[in-house]
Amino acid sequence: MAGAGGGGNDVQWCFSQVKGAIDDDVAEADIISTVEFNHSGELLATGDKGGRVVIFQQETENKSQPQCRSEYNVYSTFQSHEPEFDYLKSLEIEEKINKIRWLPQKNAAQFLLSTNDKTIKLWKISERDKRPEGYNLKEEDGRYRDATTITTLRVPVFRPMDLMVEASPRRVFANAHTYHINSISVNSDNETYLSADDLRINLWHLEITDRSFNIVDIKPANMEELTEVITAAEFHPHQCNTFVYSSSKGTIRLCDMRASALCDKHSKLFEEPEDPSNRSFFSEIISSISDVKFSHNGRYMMTRDYLSVKIWDINMENRPVETYQVHEYLRSKLCSLYENDCIFDKFECCWNGNDSVVMTGSYNNFFRMLDRTQRRDVTLEASRESCKPRQLLKPRRVCAGGKRKKDEISVDSLDFNKKILHTAWHPQENIIAVATTNNLYIFQEKVN
Amino acid sequence: MDVEAKRIMALSISKLYSLRTQRGGLRLHRSLLLSMTMRAARDIYHTAQLLRDAEEEQVVPCAPDAATEEPMEITKDSPQTLTPKEVAMKPQEPIDAVEDDKENRCASERHSRKRHCKTAIEPDFLPLKKAKMDTDEEKQHLPGEVLRTNNGNSYRQAESLTAFPANRAIVAY
Numbered sequence: 001m002a003g004a005g006g007g008g009n010d011v012q013w014c015f016s017q018v019k020g021a022i023d024d025d026v027a028e029a030d031i032i033s034t035v036e037f038n039h040s041g042e043l044l045a046t047g048d049k050g051g052r053v054v055i056f057q058q059e060t061e062n063k064s065q066p067q068c069r070s071e072y073n074v075y076s077t078f079q080s081h082e083p084e085f086d087y088l089k090s091l092e093i094e095e096k097i098n099k100i101r102w103l104p105q106k107n108a109a110q111f112l113l114s115t116n117d118k119t120i121k122l123w124k125i126s127e128r129d130k131r132p133e134g135y136n137l138k139e140e141d142g143r144y145r146d147a148t149t150i151t152t153l154r155v156p157v158f159r160p161m162d163l164m165v166e167a168s169p170r171r172v173f174a175n176a177h178t179y180h181i182n183s184i185s186v187n188s189d190n191e192t193y194l195s196a197d198d199l200r201i202n203l204w205h206l207e208i209t210d211r212s213f214n215i216v217d218i219k220p221a222n223m224e225e226l227t228e229v230i231t232a233a234e235f236h237p238h239q240c241n242t243f244v245y246s247s248s249k250g251t252i253r254l255c256d257m258r259a260s261a262l263c264d265k266h267s268k269l270f271e272e273p274e275d276p277s278n279r280s281f282f283s284e285i286i287s288s289i290s291d292v293k294f295s296h297n298g299r300y301m302m303t304r305d306y307l308s309v310k311i312w313d314i315n316m317e318n319r320p321v322e323t324y325q326v327h328e329y330l331r332s333k334l335c336s337l338y339e340n341d342c343i344f345d346k347f348e349c350c351w352n353g354n355d356s357v358v359m360t361g362s363y364n365n366f367f368r369m370l371d372r373t374q375r376r377d378v379t380l381e382a383s384r385e386s387c388k389p390r391q392l393l394k395p396r397r398v399c400a401g402g403k404r405k406k407d408e409i410s411v412d413s414l415d416f417n418k419k420i421l422h423t424a425w426h427p428q429e430n431i432i433a434v435a436t437t438n439n440l441y442i443f444q445e446k447v448n
Numbered sequence: 449m450d451v452e453a454k455r456i457m458a459l460s461i462s463k464l465y466s467l468r469t470q471r472g473g474l475r476l477h478r479s480l481l482l483s484m485t486m487r488a489a490r491d492i493y494h495t496a497q498l499l500r501d502a503e504e505e506q507v508v509p510c511a512p513d514a515a516t517e518e519p520m521e522i523t524k525d526s527p528q529t530l531t532p533k534e535v536a537m538k539p540q541e542p543i544d545a546v547e548d549d550k551e552n553r554c555a556s557e558r559h560s561r562k563r564h565c566k567t568a569i570e571p572d573f574l575p576l577k578k579a580k581m582d583t584d585e586e587k588q589h590l591p592g593e594v595l596r597t598n599n600g601n602s603y604r605q606a607e608s609l610t611a612f613p614a615n616r617a618i619v620a621y
Contacts, residue, residue: 091473117472179476198476229477248477281456281492284484288477335452338485339459344478 010374011430012446013393015386017071019046019056020439022384032435034422038102038110041426044072044433045112046440047097051081053114053167055125056440072442076125078167081116093118099184101193103206111170113193117180120195122171122206130158176202176212183233189240196233196245203257215263216245216255231346232292239298246303250274250287254314270301270312272319282334282343290346295355296427302358304349307331309360309370324370324377327362329400329411342416350425361420364409365436366396382420382434382441392446450496453489460486 021030029050036045044056057075084093094117103111109126134156138144179197186193194215195202201216216233220226228249236242241257253266274283286306294301300321303310307328310320326347330337337343342363349360361367362379370377379396386393399408422435430445464482467475 086473089473092471094472096472180473182477226476226480229480231477248480281453281485281488284488285481288481335456338456341463344481 013369013380013430013432013443014446015388015391015393015441016431016444017442018384018387018439019054019072019074019442026438030438032422032438032440033096033098034100035424035433035435035440036100036102036112037424037426037433038112039104039427041428041431043075043102043110044424044442045100045102046433046435047080047100047114048438049094049096051079051083051095051097051116053078053080053097053100053112053123076165076167078123080114080121080123080169081119084118086118098181101184101186103186104190106190113184113186115181115184115195118174118177120173120181120184120204121169122173123167124170125165125167128164128166129160129162131161132156133159171206171209173204173209173212176204179229182231185233185235185243187235187240188238192240194233194235194243196230198229201230201233201243201245201263213261215257215261217262217264231289234292234294234301237294237296237298244292244294244301246289246292248288249284250289250305252289252292252301252303252312268314268317270317270320272310278331280334282338285338285343286334291348293349293351295351296353297355300355302349302351304347304360306343306345306347309349309358311358311372322372324358324368326360326368327366327398329398330363333411337416340416342419345419345421347420348422350423352425352430353428359423359425359432361423361434363416363419364414365418365420366398367420367423367434380443382436382439382443390446393443450493453492453496456489457486457493460489 031049034047056072199219202212233245252270254268255263311322
């Protein structure tokens with residue numbers, strides 16, 4: 001299987017798997033809140049509103065049957081966060097997993113960071129397939145042997161056992177955030193990571209849990225003067241001194257930690273002037289950036305606001321190099337979307353392995369593939385109706401107004417409760433994970 | 449336009465209220481966006497109101513012309529004369545609640561009521577819960593710690609190594 005070459009439209013996508021309950025009655029705890037492949041793509045982690053993490057593992061490919069693409073099966077499930085209560089503020093702290101980030105693999109075990117609104121945890125996921133047998137003082141079931149019956153000594157030996165995957169919390173990074181954590185990002189130095197809330201960004205060392213460095217603080221002296229908050233933050237993939245953070249005003253700031261200990265002053269400010277013809281009551285809300293992601297090569301970054309995806313060259317601050325409309329037909333519906341709160345939905349976006357295609361979600365369980373090299377885009381749907389193995393996904397079209405063509409869906413028929421906020425792309429292959437409310441769909445490139 | 453503005457304003461206020469009872473604590477980002485939208489709608493609505501009031505005043509001196517214009521003005525105004533009262537009634541309830549709720553009262557709140565069309569993030573008639581969160585945060589910093597009280601405009605002594613207070617959230621394993 002070649003790498004993630006070819007654009008989103010050379011690639012034909014087909015259904016591979018779907019995970020999660022089938023029934024329409026969704027338990028709130030099962031709502032998927034984050035999806036992330038690890039660095040090799042072998043593992044796929046999801047977090048949900050109930051504070052659980054489920055990790056899927058790609059089965060090693062069956063060489064004799066190339067048609068049978070490797071599948072992802074449950075590898076480990078654990079409760080990462082529990083609901084907590086902050087007694088000082090009389091506030092409940094939700095257990096919902098906001099983000100998961102994998103650490104690059106250093107040894108046999110896998111490590112990931114998971115965070116809720118207030119606390120970040122480092123989890124170690126390790127395999128155990130052998131266990132010691134033949135203790136002198138204990139029976140195999142754990143009962144102590146009668147000392148008087150022991151006449152010889154033996155050395156316990158390791159014998160194979162059924163594979164057990166254990167997840168254990170190795171570090172808990174707590175009490176560093178007054179506001180709600182929206183992002184975590186592991187540095188390329190593999191020693192530090194950042195966590196960002198609405199007003200502050202902290203730098204942590206993975207080994208040290210009782211303190212962190214505050215590197216960005218945009219809290220005004222008088223909270224009444226607050227005009228913008230931090231919405232996402234990420235480290236540069238190669239430059240360990242560089243990170244970016246996005247704001248609710250649609251700006252992105254690139255900061256260099258070598259410039260000063262406190263990075264309140266940005267090195268670069270990326271901002272596109274607003275189109276005055278598009279001004280409305282809701283301009284502020286729709287310009288708020290919900291996600292920012294560096295490209296794998298580190299030269300570009302992508303931002304997602306409510307209606308569009310923008311690609312920025314980090315060497316050019318005054319405007320993005322590419323802008324893609326995700327669902328422009330919603331611009332005339334902003335008032336209704338404000339009423340039903342959908343206008344506040346935070347969509348994420350992701351790059352494919354070679355940075356040629358980007359993907360983001362929309363409503364009605366639609367998701368969009370935007371091909372940068374061919375300047376084409378396609379809308380696909382994650383639906384139970386297209387769930388036959390290797391079934392090809394058909395492009396979908398939304399009719400903005402006027403006469404609706406045969407295969408089109410009109411804007412008013414879109415189901416705004418079915419939203420795809422979280423998507424992930426395998427780092428090397430054309431395999432994507434798309435989260436609907438409580439299901440995880442895995443699609444793969446069609447192989448002839 | 450101002451009907452729309454009023455509707456959005458009312459909608460924003462009710463959303464801001466419901467935010468306060470939501471699980472997980474006050475969402476700063478959401479309340480900021482709601483406040484900004486509400487403020488924009490309120491500004492438009494007030495501007496439209498002022499224009500209407502100005503027009504009414506101009507009608508009165510020109511008596512002969514008013515004979516023909518007045519009926520039109522009255523029919524236009526009668527549905528609208530209700531609305532300022534409606535709007536006035538809504539802020540009354542929260543203001544009453546605020547006056548009873550002494551804990552939340554603070555000097556800045558009185559200032560904000562005097563301001564008209566100023567760049568207030570919080571609507572004037574809502575209790576300033578944000579101020580409370582602020583003071584709580586200040587209280588939690590133990591003496592001797594580095595306290596950040598500005599956003600970089602003044603000389604800051606300690607570099608940003610900030611130790612955080614002991615666990616206050618109970619974590620059960």
